[in-house]
Amino acid sequence: MKKRMTAIMMFGVSGAACAQASISLYGIMDAGITYTNNVVNGQAHGSNWQFVSGSSQGDRWGMRGTEDLGAQQHVDFVLENGYQLSNGALGQGGLEFGRQAYVGLSGPWGALTLGRQYDFVGDQMPAYAVASNTPAGLLAWSLPAYAAGGYALDNRVWGDQVDNAVKYVTPTLAGFSAGAMFGFGNTPGSVARGSTSSLIVNYANGPFGASVAYYGQHDVSGGGNLQEWAAGAAYNLGAARLFGLVTDVRLSDGDRPRATTFEGGLSYNVTPAVALGGGAQYQKRNNGMGSANQFSLTADYSLSKRTDVYAVAALAHDHAFGAQVQAALGGPSSSNTQAGLRVGMRHRF
Template identity: 35%
Template structure:
């Protein structure tokens, strides 16, 4: 009897230790609101809008302690629309993230569907990823700082934190027999965060972006354009390569934070990716964009945040389109997990856009205006769990 009791006690101790060494967390965000635009194809637009400050999601995050400082980990993260319940990311069940890997004192290696280094190291420094909603992202999110696109079939390394410095890189195999470079993606970046100063830089190189980057979801087109969402770059679906170089920084003094980002995005070798109707204008060469953003936020009270930003995009190479964008916003925190927000965005366009026509305003997440100007506003509530 004593032996049996001892055995049960030992088993209970072992089970408790095993439980302490492993964990699985359920988490998520529900973000919903109402949006208005003064001109979408020549008409006013009133609509419900989900995932404004952050995309609606639920996920599972788990770790297992393997001993000796080594841990196994996984993340499965689903995106959805709070108003319709539909899957996000083009119908993928875990379209936001899905990966598994190992972590140690030397860093973390993961495999799956993941974020690129531009998102990891500079994305959080643009206002579209902070208080301004996705409507306040750079036009068309052409540099992916707002994380519109993920990377399939990727292998990723993220370093440990060395006195505020982190770095990492990602490589995605194209998976096309006999064509090693086709659909290949690679990126790298470095970040620094210590005290009031945050800095970041990232690089992204995407082969055949129409299919490997914009078209890697369940409902993507297998042969035609997946880049039709914005006139800023919809005419460049035939590009062989998309390249993004990005940098940004922010400095906090008291309740105020001043930040800036810069990116150079290029759609190279136009006409070199085959597909139905990808190059109706017969373009060649490279379409390039400079983008610069200045932003400011002020924590007026512990519960009330005010923000303002200006963004400038200039096309060169194939087109000469210019986009000026101003954003203001307010975020009021009811608690650590729930907040109310409101944002207003104004955009003015000029020159010739990717379609070869006179550029019209095209705020991210909306269809194009019929004129050079477009105004949008959104109010909503976000809850984190």
């Protein structure tokens, strides 16, 4: 009886504590059929029809909570899991909360968060990218991510998490805000080894917004250090949104490879339920690795505030490598061109 009463009392205390906080569940489910031509897979090549989930946006579910401490101070946390709707597998290498897992404090002085979280390039620069201003997703992330026939020069705008990160964002003043982040490498004898750093400055004034961000990483897997600069801007003009982004990624090792990617696009709400979009991307590289370009067109129809169906068409041309029009889940082309088509459905909760 005593043990039972203790358990009931503990449950009551826990319930009272939880009642002081606000916790919400959220998520995204995205599924559809993707077609790409000229795909090389081992000894075979040809057209490829795939059921692909998490293409427009990565499949996820998460918990977001806040506790009011008074005097406009809050405790905030996010636990976010990535998964594949197609087979139920965990994303991010099987991590339980691989997309985000952090806790922090916020108030009139800004916000401080600690844990696994996005650097500022992956956190805020998608606001200026073709892939996230339209439902193109992976079909528009491929060129900047698959630079020079591999992911060593990935521009990270599609989102890459940093472990052991401490991140601070200032309040907005006269339209300006800024942030700084440091990811500890947790290496004995050296603070710098394996560490990451990121900075950002944002400006927003009515329909106009712009950002400049920096990301640096010591001792990347390919060798040397990585540095990236990114700058983007967007302008909302009635039912239309104009956006553009430039990123520059370079490695300090070997022949110091470098890729600079330019992109711009437009999205337009024909009606409250129908949106059309499109964009173009161009990438140049050093060391004689040629250049590449890609074009994307999209159509999106909202069935409700949370559910939409969409279509994407993309065409890529790489002057030095087999083109790859679909990031992560795609395959390189047997030639320097590749086309992709996708029809999908997305639900947010």
